[in-house]
Amino acid sequence: MIIVAAVALLAWLWLAATGFWRTDQRLPPRREPAAWPSVAVVVPARDEAAILPETLPALLAQRYPGPLRMILVDDGSGDGTADVARALGGERLTVTAPGERPPGWTGKLWALAHGVAQAGEPDFLLFTDADIAHGPYSVAALVASADGRDLVSQMARLRTRTRWERLIVPAFVYFFAMLYPFRWVNGPGRTAAAAGGCCLVRRTALERAGGLAAIRDALIDDVALGRAIKRAGGRIWLGLAGDVRSVRPYPTLRSLWDMIARSAYAQLRHSPLLLAGTVLGLAVVFLAPPVLTFAATGAVRVLALAAWVLMTATFVPMLRYYRQPWLAAPLLPVTATLYLLMTVGSAVRHWRGLGATWKGRSYG
Known part of the structure; x- marks a missing residue:
């Protein structure tokens, strides 16, 4: 457990350092052209x-x-x-x-x-x-x-x-x-x-x-x-x-599930090895910190809680961009669990020969 907690914390330290979570990338400085192009x-x-x-x-x-x-x-x-x-x-x-x-x-x-x-x-x-x-x-x-x-x-x-x-x-x-x-x-x-x-x-x-x-x-x-x-x-x-x-509505879990799952396995290049690595990575990086925070004690709990705090902090800017309360940030592991299941579901659809489906079309 201490190895898993330590790996999760190291992963979040590295992810936080990449700055992927920042929401400051908006349209670059604009220069009005002398003649507007077609x-x-x-x-x-x-x-x-x-x-x-x-x-x-x-x-x-x-x-x-x-x-x-x-x-x-x-x-x-x-x-x-x-x-x-x-x-x-x-x-x-x-x-x-x-x-x-x-x-x-x-x-x-x-x-x-x-x-x-x-x-x-x-x-x-x-x-x-x-x-x-x-x-x-x-x-x-x-x-x-x-x-x-x-x-x-x-x-x-x-x-x-x-x-x-x-x-x-x-x-x-x-x-x-x-x-x-x-x-x-x-x-x-x-x-x-x-x-x-x-x-x-x-x-x-x-x-x-x-x-x-x-x-x-x-x-x-x-x-x-x-x-x-x-x-x-x-x-x-x-x-x-x-x-x-x-403005496209996704009012139900089913509609969101279909939207994400139709291309999730394609993102992994339909590779069972990449799928296994993604599932393991999501489990260690997103799920282990809250689980170990409540289930473990001592150093394991401290490491896991630190990883969860970092995870939560990196999610706050995106919640603010979407005008959502920052108090929802600690729930990110719940959403990550859904994404893990959607990714596996996308792979199962592929293995069953259903492929990616969108508005009546199916791509193998």
Whole structure:
């Protein structure tokens, strides 16, 4: 027990030193260009008729000084998404459909590739999901921050209205930042990632990286895009959003479970060895400290409590970002247990041949 407690404390000392838990990575300093570049906004949408009235008007009302084109790609919807988009957008919005998806492509990336083909040759492409609500100056702020950068991505503020959303969503972003520390992503090192809900990419940089065809089968497409741009020599930036938010509801544990589990095992490259290491790591780093704090005595309890305190302290900034009470921070081990079970559940789905499923599509 003392070895487990000591390992947990050492792990938290190292994690705290990386600074992954900081929430200060916001849009970089902005420089207004002498001539505003052209931007094409591409929105992939599949069965989003109910959510578009809440998000599309704000996107169409962007106050951007340069040439701006809006394209919504209806990805085989069965709920009238294209009709709703046309009614909302009128002449300001191009609504198109990509046709049958070729083998080897995920639905979203095929829709995005079709949108890119329709966009012509803009200076920048903004990939944004249908559930993302943008502030009126969102596009202008992204472009102004892209000075010298080839990809600028903001992790949209997710919804936290229900009890389950408040418990799981802040930890979702916290764990993502643990895997891909934003400061490391934004530096010259190999760490790369992006947030698919709001991703501005320089068109020429995307072409140098091989276009979307280079990542056509990626289930975690945003991280794959960030890696592709950085490997091709591009400068990338990832941070937390201010006026960019997701309005998609996840009111139940089941809906959140499905959202996370559909790609959790893909994140581990479908490796049983990585799965075993992840389960062991979560158990030692997140679960052992509170368990040993209550179950052990003496030096073991002191080490375990110190690890739990460090864990709690690193979670507080993310709770504050999501406007949640800091007193919820000690409950992070409970949420980590749920994530452990979701990850195992994702692997079980894969082993049963079900793959990742999203809106009626399943990817092996």
